[in-house]
Amino acid sequence: MPLKAVVFDAYGTLYDIQSVAEITEDGFPGYGEIITQIWRIKQLEYTWLRSLMRRYQDFSVVTRDSLAYTLRVLGLAYENEVFERVIEKYLHLDLYSDAATSLATLKPRKLAILSNGSPDMLDALVRNTGLDRLLDATISVDAKKIFKPSPEAYSLIGEVLGTAPNEVLFVSSNPWDVAGAKSFGLNVAWIERVTPEAMALACVENELVAPLTMFKAIRTQMDELGFAPDHRVRSLSELPGIVQG
Secondary structure (H helix, E strand, O other): OOOEEEEEOOOOOOEEEHHHHHHHHHHHOHHHHHHHHHHHHHHHHHHHHHHHHHOOHHHHHHHHHHHHHHHHOOOOOOOHHHHHHHHHHHHHOEEOOOOHHHHOOOOOEEEEHHHHEOOOHHHHHHHOOOHOOOEEEEEEEHOOOOOOOOHHHHHHHHHHHOOOHHHEEEOOOOOHHHHHHHOOOOOOEEEEEOOHHHHHHHOOOOOOOOOHHHHEEEEEOOOOOOOOOEEEEOOOHHHHHHHHH
């Protein structure tokens, strides 16, 4: 069936989560990179743990708790003002340079975000970056009170857009999200921003693995879960060719 909608993950797909590094380094000189990576790893782990425990708290709470964990385990004292300034960056993440142009070329198909982000976080983020002018819907898993990759989260796409799974192309750079979407029955495009070859080279060329390299090894390579994407692309700018084809 022809594609009626293209739905995007937000964090790491349309928005560069590594763009928090500048503010973490400013708040905690010398610790910016390690804070950035531990924070993101724990943020994702908390979404999965809370889903498994059936103890949902929205993504704003998860984001705050995972940052508090990170600063505690690193032994970093902080003023509340510094903490809030770091948290605020999640409302102003950098948009990938090809995001807006790529989305514009995908019209007139319905365009949406499906994200773990809370409604307030997502609304502020898309408004601050101008994507609200391109998107038909910004969908938060908060409506189901469970995080991706739960099937209930992906079911929101059909409920909001009125589409069947095979009429949707879901786009994510997160391998765990790709597996979840494919398991649900969506067409899936994976943005492979870090190739296995580049990953292996980064590991062997450094005697001590840097925090960002460790993060990439854990979170950017396709997981062994039995669900492969339909399309592999290196950037958002390749999506129009897939959709038109």
